[in-house]
């Protein structure tokens with residue numbers, strides 16, 4: 001089963017009664033905690049340093065050097081890869097990881113399911 005087929009099945013399970021573009025006003029408050037999100041999505045994630053940044057293996061390239069930094073101490077959950085995969089916030093990370101557009105990525109993150 002391809003990724004798109006999988007996502008379609010997931011969205012069928014969760015339902016999407018409010019339409020694909022619907023985002024609740026408080027979606028920012030409902031985003032997952034960056035520390036637990038990145039713990040699930042980043043291999044070899046280390047402990048955060050004094051400023052809240054943790055290093056781990058970048059999922060966007062073949063990474064043997066823990067090139068990815070994620071800011072687990074902030075609600076935005078900024079990330080950056082030192083091997084030129086870019087950077088952004090937690091929503092951007094999820095978009096890049098799943099191939100979803102912004103609204104679909106947010107809906108996925110807050111548990112509303114993905115519709116296309």
Ligand SMILES: [Zn+2]
Pocket residue numbers: 058059060061063067081082083084085
């Ligand atoms: Zn990278």
